[in-house]
Amino acid sequence: NAGVMQNPRHLVRRRGQEARLRCSPMKGHSHVYWYRQLPEEGLKFMVYLQKENIIDESGMPKERFSAEFPKEGPSILRIQQVVRGDSAAYFCASSPPSRGGSSNTGELFFGEGSRLTVL
Amino acid sequence: AQSVAQPEDQVNVAEGNPLTVKCTYSVSGNPYLFWYVQYPNRGLQFLLKYITGDNLVKGSYGFEAEFNKSQTSFHLKKPSALVSDSALYFCAVRDRKGGGNKLTFGTGTQLKVEL
Numbered sequence: 001n002a003g004v005m006q007n008p009r010h011l012v013r014r015r016g017q018e019a020r021l022r023c024s025p026m027k028g029h030s031h032v033y034w035y036r037q038l039p040e041e042g043l044k045f046m047v048y049l050q051k052e053n054i055i056d057e058s059g060m061p062k063e064r065f066s067a068e069f070p071k072e073g074p075s076i077l078r079i080q081q082v083v084r085g086d087s088a089a090y091f092c093a094s095s096p097p098s099r100g101g102s103s104n105t106g107e108l109f110f111g112e113g114s115r116l117t118v119l
Numbered sequence: 120a121q122s123v124a125q126p127e128d129q130v131n132v133a134e135g136n137p138l139t140v141k142c143t144y145s146v147s148g149n150p151y152l153f154w155y156v157q158y159p160n161r162g163l164q165f166l167l168k169y170i171t172g173d174n175l176v177k178g179s180y181g182f183e184a185e186f187n188k189s190q191t192s193f194h195l196k197k198p199s200a201l202v203s204d205s206a207l208y209f210c211a212v213r214d215r216k217g218g219g220n221k222l223t224f225g226t227g228t229q230l231k232v233e234l
Contacts, residue, residue: 004162031219042209042226043163048219056221091162095220107153108220110162 002027004111005074006092012117019079019086021114025094031055032075033108034067037089046090049075050097082118089113121146123193123210125225132200132232140195140228142210151213152193153222154184158206166208169193180204200232 005024013019025032034046045059049069060067064082069075079086093108123144132138144150151170155163167178174186184195195208207229211222 033219033221035224043224045221045223048221050219055219093163106220107165107168108163108222109165110155112162113160115160 004029004092004094004109006090006111006114008114009112010115010117012119013082014119015083016081019082019116019118021077021079021090021092021116022074023077023092023094023111024074025092026109028096029094029109030097031095032069033093033095034075034077035091035093037091037113039088043091046077079116082116084118087116087118089115121150121212121214121223123152123212123223123225125208125210125228127228128226129229129231132230134202134232134234135199138197138200138204138230138232140208140210140230142193142195142225144191144193144210144212146212146215148215150193151215152184152186153211153213154178154182154193154195155209155211155224156206157209157227163209166195200230202232202234205230205232 007022030051032049035043037043047060047067048056052071064080066078091113093110153168154166157163166182167176169176169186177183182197186193207227209227210225214221
C-alpha cells in the first residue's frame with residue numbers, strides 16, 4: 001500500500017491521558033500536514049512539517065498539542081492531558097517536495113484518519 | 120488571507136439529474152483550487168484541481184468544475200448524478216505563502232442523491 005498510513009484508526013482515551021497519532025507519508029513525500037475535523041465541521045489546518053522541521057504551526061493550539069516529523073520514522077501528533085473537546089478525527093496528508101525552485105502545484109494526499117474519543 | 124465558501128450545507132438531487140455544488144473563493148493573485156470528496160468514516164479523496172488553463176476542469180468519477188474568475192467561483196458539476204455520489208464534498212484553496220501544498224478548506228457540502 002503506497003498511500004498515506006495513519007494509526008491508530010481509532011483511539012479511546014480518558015480525560016488527562018495522552019494521545020499519540022502516527023502518520024507515514026506516501027513514498028517519496030517529505031511534507032506532512034495535520035488537519036482536525038470536528039463533528040459537523042470542516043477540516044481545520046493544524047501544522048505543516050518537513051523532515052525535522054516545523055514549517056507552519058499556525059493552527060496548533062498553544063497548549064497540550066505538539067507535532068514532530070523526525071529524520072527516521074513517522075510523523076507524530078501528540079496531545080497531552082486530553083479533554084473531551086479534543087474528540088475529533090485527525091487527518092494526515094502528504095505532498096512531494098517542491099521541484100527545482102518552482103512552486104509545487106500538486107494536491108494533498110490524505111490518510112484515512114485517526115478518530116480520537118475522549119471519555 | 121485565502122478562503123473558500125460553500126454556501127450550501129446540503130444539496131439534494133434525484134439520480135440521473137445534473138448536480139451542482141457551489142464554491143466561491145477569496146484570494147490574492149491567481150488561485151489554485153481543489154475539490155475533494157469524503158465518504159463516511161474515510162479520508163479525503165482528490166477529485167480535481169484548477170491551476171491554470173481551461174476554465175472547465177475534468178476530474179474523477181465524471182465530475183467537472185468550472186472556474187469563473189469574474190464571479191470568483193469554482194462550482195463542482197456532474198451531468199448525471201448517481202446514488203453512489205452521495206458524500207461530503209469540500210472545496211479548497213492553496214495557501215500561496217510558505218511553500219508546500221497547505222490547503223484551506225470550505226465547510227463542506229453534503230450531497231444526497233436519491234432514487
